[in-house]
Amino acid sequence: xxxxxxxxxxxxxxxxxxxxxxxxxxxxxxxxxxxxxxxxxxxxxxxxxxxxxxxxxxxxxxxxxxxxxxxxxxxxxxxxxxxxxxxxxxxxxxxxxxxxxxxxxxxxxxxxxxxxxxxxxxxxxxxxxxxxxxxxxxxxxxxxxxxxxxxxxxxxxxxxxxxxxxxxxxxxxxxxxxxxxxxxxxxxxxxxxxxxxxxxxxxxxxxxxxxxxxxxxxxxxxxxxxxxxxxxxxxxxxxxxxxxxxxxxxxxxxxxxxxxxxxxxxxxxxxxxxxxxxxxxxxxxxxxxxxxxxxxxxxxxxxxxxxxxxxxxxxxxxxxxxxxxxxxxxxxxxxxxxxxxxxxxxxxxxxxxxxxxxxxxxxxxxxxxxxxxxxxxxxxxxxxxxxxxxxxxxxxxxxxxxxxxxxxxxxxxxxxxxxxxxxxxxxxxxxxxxxxxxxxxxxxxxxxxxxxxxxxxxxxxxxxxxxxxxxxxxxxxxxxxxxxxxxxxxxxxxxxxxxxxxxxxxxxxxxxxxxxxxxxxxxxxxxxxxxxxxxxxx
Numbered sequence: 045x046x047x048x049x050x051x052x053x054x055x056x057x058x059x060x061x062x063x064x065x066x067x068x069x070x071x072x073x074x075x076x077x078x079x080x081x082x083x084x085x086x087x088x089x090x091x092x093x094x095x096x097x098x099x100x101x102x103x104x105x106x107x108x109x110x111x112x113x114x115x116x117x118x119x120x121x122x123x124x125x126x127x128x129x130x131x132x133x134x135x136x137x138x139x140x141x142x143x144x145x146x147x148x149x150x151x152x153x154x155x156x157x158x159x160x161x162x163x164x165x166x167x168x169x170x171x172x173x174x175x176x177x178x179x180x181x182x183x184x185x186x187x188x189x190x191x192x193x194x195x196x197x198x199x200x201x202x203x204x205x206x207x208x209x210x211x212x213x214x215x216x217x218x219x220x221x222x223x224x225x226x227x228x229x230x231x232x233x234x235x236x237x238x239x240x241x242x243x244x245x246x247x248x249x250x251x252x253x254x255x256x257x258x259x260x261x262x263x264x265x266x267x268x269x270x271x272x273x274x275x276x277x278x279x280x281x282x283x284x285x286x287x288x289x290x291x292x293x294x295x296x297x298x299x300x301x302x303x304x305x306x307x308x309x310x311x312x313x314x315x316x317x318x319x320x321x322x323x324x325x326x327x328x329x330x331x332x333x334x335x336x337x338x339x340x341x342x343x344x345x346x347x348x349x350x351x352x353x354x355x356x357x358x359x360x361x362x363x364x365x366x367x368x369x370x371x372x373x374x375x376x377x378x379x380x381x382x383x384x385x386x387x388x389x390x391x392x393x394x395x396x397x398x399x400x401x402x403x404x405x406x407x408x409x410x411x412x413x414x415x416x417x418x419x420x421x422x423x424x425x426x427x428x429x430x431x432x433x434x435x436x437x438x439x440x441x442x443x444x445x446x447x448x449x450x451x452x453x454x455x456x457x458x459x460x461x462x463x464x465x466x467x468x469x470x471x472x473x474x475x476x477x478x479x480x481x482x483x484x485x486x487x488x489x490x491x492x493x494x495x496x497x498x499x500x501x502x503x504x505x506x507x508x509x510x511x512x513x514x515x516x517x518x519x520x521x522x523x524x525x526x527x528x529x530x531x532x533x534x535x536x537x538x539x540x541x542x543x544x545x546x547x548x549x550x551x552x553x554x555x556x557x558x559x560x561x562x563x564x565x566x567x568x569x570x571x572x573x574x575x576x577x578x579x580x581x582x
Contacts, residue, residue, distance in 0.1 A: 047304045049143040049195040051150055052134040056196035057094060058084040059249060067196055070141070071134060074102060075127040077250040087172065088406050088422035089208050090200060092241050092332060096293040097151070097203040100256060101270040104290060106133035109260040113386075116259050117394030124250060140272035143199055144304060148276040151202055151294075156279060156301035156316045158215050159226060163303055163314040165190035169201035171208065171408075171417040190313045198302050198312035205317065206297050209234040211414035217299055217318035219279030228319035233414050235295040238326065239333040240353040242366070242381045245402040245424070255401070258289060258331050259386055270294040283322040289329060296320050326350050334365045335379040348379060353407040358485070359423035360492050363446050366403060367431055367439050380432075388432040397430035397503050426496040430503035438499065441506050445495055445513050448564050449488045452521045453481030455560040460528055462553035466536040480528055487520045514565045525557055 268288025461471030539549025
């Protein structure tokens, strides 16, 4: 039976509306982008996959990239995309957007197979589902009971695999010259797996797409084409640099064939997944990542590498990397993404300082030689546009608040350690157990997000934001300190001498904590004599 699924007209792009999430076609996703709140997906990692693999490349190729910030601003003020131009483009390339085309299936290889004709369960495309030898340990689903993906779901997970697939050994496909013993080894992770992805979000899908659309003064290179305008892929792959932005966004890091189920059911239950193109290094024009400087780069090595997101760490705790423009004064270790740098260059007439910009951070943590997905890192925070521009005071306040949160967590950890010594014990090792400073970060998290949201809407209220942050942070940390001190045993009030013959007791621990709190947030009274008495007593 011949199957077909036209991605230009069939609903498969999940979007958020005022009434929930619904699937729409490519034509509607772009032509009616201003009507949708944003993209949705089964996992946070799905949003950048859809943005990069289809939506942004179509806009760049169909409408051409804006050549200047002024042209970008003109498109922004229009508020919607050119439906006629997008429709004509998709109609021109419609034959390359059939998910099950016999000769050129979208983002796949026609007839891809292994020497033994082996196929894998479709769950291989879904990282949240255990596959292979681990299945009986972690889920009731077995290899004989594959997940049944609708055609729309299969299309999404296909693109997701190109972006986030695990590394290591892949099935050896017929026609792959690197196959040995039926396998292809040394495969890197998918195209986004090495990045700490940074996606910019607006109030609707149109704004989100525009915020992630690069300004290219020289336009696109003639050799820079999306995968659907290149010759259909074969099982053979290559290690090469990207030809340009379109090639990079639609990078085919795997060779895949979706296999619909026989019998007329519109589902995919099997897949062939093999090695794909390898990108030797992340190019400097990668738009969706922040950067970290390479310590002592070797000859020929790029001075910057993509910055990964830290698991369990809120995005606002890494605001220094998102706010630091490359080449700005004091730039040493971090640099923000090219898209945020682009926003910094926009005039207020093109994008106002009060625009409610949000930044979504997405990443994957791999384990066991990058052969399994251990964790997905995801967060979303407001980011004041004015902080990216010539407003050093605003930027300083934001960075100070984030830094003070870390210092306050340390102050609570020090207090906990001093109380433990006073009771005759030892502080909790930094890499073991639950430290009370974590509770500080957890309780300050919503406060910091309110500060960022407030400064996004009213960036001129810097002093009020700082005062409100410090007053709230002081109250929260003092309350946590009271609970910790209340849990101290009676012997801790009498105290003991430590190995250095220093007396440790609750009163001294409290004085030290008050000094640290004063050092971070300043004295609540501003009385210098009070601060001096604390320091002298300690």
